[in-house]
Amino acid sequence: MDVAHIRNFSIIAHIDHGKTTLSDRLLHRTGTISTREMEDQLLDSMDLEKERGITIKAHPVTMLYRAANGETYELNLIDTPGHVDFSYEVSRSLSACEGALLIVDAAQGVEAQTVANVHLAMKQNLTIIPVINKIDLPHANVPLAKQQLEDILAIPADTAILASAKEGIGIDEILEAIVARIPPPTPTGAGSLQALVFDSYFDTYKGVVTHVRVFNGELKPGLQVKLLHSGKHVEVKEVGSFNPKPYVREKLEAGETGYLTANIKSPQEVKMGDTITDTRHPAPALPGFQEIHPMVFSGLYPINTADYEHLKANLAKLQLNDSAFVYQPETSVALGFGFRCGFLGLLHLEIVQERLRREYGMDIIATYPSVIYRVTLTDGTLKEVDNPAYLPEPNYIQKIEEPVVRAFVICPNENIGDMMALISEKRGSVDHTETLDSRRVMLTSVVPLNEILIDFHDRIKSLTRGYGSMDYEHAGYQESDMVKLDMLVNGESVDAFSCIVHRDKAEGRGRALAAKLKEVIPRQQYAVAIQAAIGGKIIARETVSALRKDVTAKCYGGDITRKRKLLEKQKEGKKRMKAVGSVNIPQEAFIEVLKA
Amino acid sequence: MVESLYVHVPFCAQKCDYCAFYSEPSSGETINRYVAALVKELEWLAPELRLRTVFFGGGTPSLLTLRQWEQILGAMERLNLLGAAEWTVECNPATVSLDKAKLLRSFGVNRVSMGVQSLNDSLLERLGRVHSRAMVFKSFDILRRAGFENVNVDLMFAIPGQTLGIWRETLREALALGSEHLSTYEVIYEEDTRFYAQLEAGKVAEDEDLACAMYEELCEAAEAAGLRQYEIANFARGPDVETGAPGLVTRVPERACRHNVNYWRGGDFHGAGPSATGYVRGVRTRNGSNTLLYCEQIEHGRRAIEFSETLSPLARAGETAAFGLRMVAGWPFGDFQKVTGYDLRNEWAADMEEAARRGWGRVDEQGFRLTALGLRFADSAAQLFLR
Numbered sequence: 006m007d008v009a010h011i012r013n014f015s016i017i018a019h020i021d022h023g024k025t026t027l028s029d030r031l032l033h034r035t036g037t038i039s040t041r042e043m044e045d046q047l048l049d050s051m052d053l054e055k056e057r058g059i060t061i062k063a064h065p066v067t068m069l070y071r072a073a074n075g076e077t078y079e080l081n082l083i084d085t086p087g088h089v090d091f092s093y094e095v096s097r098s099l100s101a102c103e104g105a106l107l108i109v110d111a112a113q114g115v116e117a118q119t120v121a122n123v124h125l126a127m128k129q130n131l132t133i134i135p136v137i138n139k140i141d142l143p144h145a146n147v148p149l150a151k152q153q154l155e156d157i158l159a160i161p162a163d164t165a166i167l168a169s170a171k172e173g174i175g176i177d178e179i180l181e182a183i184v185a186r187i188p189p190p191t192p193t194g195a196g197s198l199q200a201l202v203f204d205s206y207f208d209t210y211k212g213v214v215t216h217v218r219v220f221n222g223e224l225k226p227g228l229q230v231k232l233l234h235s236g237k238h239v240e241v242k243e244v245g246s247f248n249p250k251p252y253v254r255e256k257l258e259a260g261e262t263g264y265l266t267a268n269i270k271s272p273q274e275v276k277m278g279d280t281i282t283d284t285r286h287p288a289p290a291l292p293g294f295q296e297i298h299p300m301v302f303s304g305l306y307p308i309n310t311a312d313y314e315h316l317k318a319n320l321a322k323l324q325l326n327d328s329a330f331v332y333q334p335e336t337s338v339a340l341g342f343g344f345r346c347g348f349l350g351l352l353h354l355e356i357v358q359e360r361l362r363r364e365y366g367m368d369i370i371a372t373y374p375s376v377i378y379r380v381t382l383t384d385g386t387l388k389e390v391d392n393p394a395y396l397p398e399p400n401y402i403q404k405i406e407e408p409v410v411r412a413f414v415i416c417p418n419e420n421i422g423d424m425m426a427l428i429s430e431k432r433g434s435v436d437h438t439e440t441l442d443s444r445r446v447m448l449t450s451v452v453p454l455n456e457i458l459i460d461f462h463d464r465i466k467s468l469t470r471g472y473g474s475m476d477y478e479h480a481g482y483q484e485s486d487m488v489k490l491d492m493l494v495n496g497e498s499v500d501a502f503s504c505i506v507h508r509d510k511a512e513g514r515g516r517a518l519a520a521k522l523k524e525v526i527p528r529q530q531y532a533v534a535i536q537a538a539i540g541g542k543i544i545a546r547e548t549v550s551a552l553r554k555d556v557t558a559k560c561y562g563g564d565i566t567r568k569r570k571l572l573e574k575q576k577e578g579k580k581r582m583k584a585v586g587s588v589n590i591p592q593e594a595f596i597e598v599l600k601a
Numbered sequence: 602m603v604e605s606l607y608v609h610v611p612f613c614a615q616k617c618d619y620c621a622f623y624s625e626p627s628s629g630e631t632i633n634r635y636v637a638a639l640v641k642e643l644e645w646l647a648p649e650l651r652l653r654t655v656f657f658g659g660g661t662p663s664l665l666t667l668r669q670w671e672q673i674l675g676a677m678e679r680l681n682l683l684g685a686a687e688w689t690v691e692c693n694p695a696t697v698s699l700d701k702a703k704l705l706r707s708f709g710v711n712r713v714s715m716g717v718q719s720l721n722d723s724l725l726e727r728l729g730r731v732h733s734r735a736m737v738f739k740s741f742d743i744l745r746r747a748g749f750e751n752v753n754v755d756l757m758f759a760i761p762g763q764t765l766g767i768w769r770e771t772l773r774e775a776l777a778l779g780s781e782h783l784s785t786y787e788v789i790y791e792e793d794t795r796f797y798a799q800l801e802a803g804k805v806a807e808d809e810d811l812a813c814a815m816y817e818e819l820c821e822a823a824e825a826a827g828l829r830q831y832e833i834a835n836f837a838r839g840p841d842v843e844t845g846a847p848g849l850v851t852r853v854p855e856r857a858c859r860h861n862v863n864y865w866r867g868g869d870f871h872g873a874g875p876s877a878t879g880y881v882r883g884v885r886t887r888n889g890s891n892t893l894l895y896c897e898q899i900e901h902g903r904r905a906i907e908f909s910e911t912l913s914p915l916a917r918a919g920e921t922a923a924f925g926l927r928m929v930a931g932w933p934f935g936d937f938q939k940v941t942g943y944d945l946r947n948e949w950a951a952d953m954e955e956a957a958r959r960g961w962g963r964v965d966e967q968g969f970r971l972t973a974l975g976l977r978f979a980d981s982a983a984q985l986f987l988r
Binding site: 559 | 785880927959980981
């Protein structure tokens with residue numbers, strides 16, 4: 006296809022604003038998929054994604070569209086992950102495009118996530134086509150949505166297309182706008198091949214399949230190429246596109262989007278944002294590349310120590326399709342052998358754990374998540390700590406810095422007070438308040454990352470009865486008075502419950518944790534002491550009293566089957582507990598502690 | 602041949618608040634129909650039975666009329682089912698009459714288990730029992746007069762509202778009766794009972810310390826009265842004797858309930874009547890619990906079995922190990938091997954060690970048994986042995 010007839014675009018939307026439905030409509034309208042094939046949420050291939058309504062993986066789809074002017078265009082839709090944890094992936098996907106559709110729910114209006122992603126798109130100089138979706142809903146408020154586009158995003162309201170993806174309204178206008186408004190790709194001026202890597206996945210037969218956007222030159226089988234940032238040299242085996250199933254093409258030309266396969270076995274070898282170029286005539290790298298650094302860490306341990314190898318194998322499998330996920334072996338005094346895992350954010354962490362439990366049937370314990378602290382020691386050396394167990398003793402610490410984020414919270418006017426209180430409880434400070442419309446405001450604040458890890462988003466949702474939304478971007482480090490809070494069970498420090506907290510919050514948190522553990526640790530044959538300690542000083546204590554008996558008084562011939570089944574069930578329950586010293590701690594305790 | 606038979610009589614004058622056993626209010630016509638069906642079921646089972654122990658439980662077997670008993674006992678005579686060395690019938694103190702007691706005795710019933718539960722009238726009311734303390738003394742007297750020399754008294758403790766003082770008094774008076782056997786149960790809040798509902802509603806609360814104190818009181822008082830504990834909830838008089846099928850004997854106090862010992866030892870038994878369980882050649886069966894359905898099936902010439910399970914040999918052995926440990930005698934290694942074909946010292950070596958480590962069990966050359974502490978944690982100990 007000649008470059009003038011190629012359009013590369015993404016769709017930006019808040020969860021549930023209809024991105025997937027609109028994508029399906031576009032595929033259907035262009036004849037890429039038949040009506041029969043138009044099953045719900047075609048692009049989201051993982052069950053978990055469907056369930057959570059979040060796209061994690063981006064699949065580019067190539068559509069051929071015969072426009073009103075009679076000419077045929079190649080439209081490449083590059084799907085983007087819709088969550089803040091994956092903002093680097095979003096930015097890479099966006100940089101493969103010249104334009105983006107911005108979907109705003111006519112009933113919900115602009116949300117925090119939309120704002121963040123629009124800013125990303127604007128930074129990349131993308132042409133934005135606003136689409137006000139769900140106009141068929143009875144409580145749709147189109148004028149308000151238009152007003153918000155102008156006020157919040159500075160996008161001229163008269164450029165908005167009114168649509169209902171569900172009802173098929175406005176689809177033709179959108180396709181025409183893609184052709185008319187989004188510019189065709191322009192060559193970068195580099196002398197030879199430049200292709201941007203914006204995703205990859207693992208295929209059992211083909212190895213790593215790399216998603217690329219060609220900016221300059223052409224990609225075809227047999228070509229020797231170099232991945233500039235990873236330094237890897239490979240020979241291209243196959244190129245193609247998706248419609249939405251992969252199909253082989255002769256070559257990918259400048260401006261086009263598709264995939265390539267080569268002799269690449271591990272997704273870690275393909276870095277997102279990397280530039281692929283011709284080995285013999287190398288071109289400079291495309292801008293914007295970053296190494297992905299996990300922001301949140303948690304230890305994952307098998308409930309049964311015998312499952313260690315099994316867990317290791319499954320983590321490796323998971324990593325094949327999730328190159329942002331990293332892990333390495335670690336040992337815990339309480340939990341034995343496991344893995345320190347790094348995630349992009351909390352949602353990413355939850356998704357990985359959930360997949361291990363559900364898809365791989367693993368019984369695992371996750372330790373309290375931690376961010377990366379920068380610790381300056383008294384001798385001046387800098388140490389990064391992502392595991393409370395490795396925080397040096399206080400007398401060796403000169404200062405601790407913690408990562409902070411700029412959080413954007415959008416909420417109804419009546420909840421401003423609640424939000425201010427919540428942000429301040431989370432050690433944040435609101436530095437900007439913006440009125441979005443007559444009903445809503447956006448609060449911009451700087452909050453420590455460790456404070457928003459657990460329940461910040463949930464609390465916003467519950468305080469605003471679901472109307473509030475939140476997004477954040479990383480905003481560097483700040484010095485804070487952090488201490489390590491240890492939890493001791495019968496005198497033994499359970500590192501899985503330890504955490505690094507701000508000194509002002511340590512005591513309250515220690516008390517809450519001790520009380521929670523008292524609730525969830527079942528009574529044992531001996532009394533169990535639960536203590537919270539900071540640097541050896543006990544700040545809270547609870548006791549789980551000893552169990553004096555567990556016998557069922559009577560049991561005769563007719564009771565045996567029922568009784569046996571009950572005992573079997575109890576035994577199974579105990580197996581799922583983790584023995585810490587002489588104390589059995591159920592899996593739920595490790596989960597409940599996160600909520601304390 | 603099967604040497605033990607359990608017969609379930611599913612009728613009660615009224616349902617007790619703590620009871621999860623299957624029973625239903627009686628109507629004369631239903632009971633007659635039940636008796637006829639039971640006789641038929643016994644006819645089918647008879648060729649496989651050479652009875653050493655029989656147990657009529659319920660429900661309230663003593664609720665059956667003289668006439669109905671005559672029919673059952675007559676049928677059993679005809680079927681050659683009399684003459685068991687131990688034949689127990691459960692009685693409610695409110696439904697014992699001298700005529701009935703004499704009739705049972707004359708056909709060879711030689712043991713009566715009396716559901717006394719408490720000797721405190723307000724607690725009896727709390728339990729939903731139909732009898733009073735006065736009836737207990739009267740009925741016990743009747744049983745002795747009818748010639749019963751082996752009587753069991755059932756008592757309950759940790760009843761909501763029961764103080765340690767009330768329990769002591771009940772124990773003292775019950776032991777003074779001089780029964781040969783004592784069964785004592787801590788109240789269990791079983792689902793589908795009114796007690797459970799009250800517990801859930803927060804109207805009553807469990808007091809573990811009090812229950813433990815009552816248990817200690819019980820053990821001391823029973824021992825002092827010459828009743829020796831031979832199972833978690835059972836005490837009996839007499840010197841140790843060996844009981845059981847030839848080749849498989851257990852040492853228990855002379856008046857221990859042989860029928861129940863057979864259960865804990867993993868022995869075979871047949872069951873008759875609604876909801877009755879049987880365990881023959883490794884297959885456990887249970888009749889359906891609905892009396893009318895039971896009658897209808899039997900009348901149509903079909904067994905009323907609604908559930909049956911066959912465990913793998915190892916699972917069966919694990920179950921036998923687990924439930925056998927409820928007995929103070931524990932498991933002599935040789936006996937266990939005879940019953941199950943497995944050696945505890947192989948398959949369960951680590952579990953015995955773990956139980957010993959926790960202070961629950963003791964291993965010696967002869968076998969394995971639970972300690973006094975172990976008997977208090979018998980459920981957890983049993984879990985170790987299940988496979």
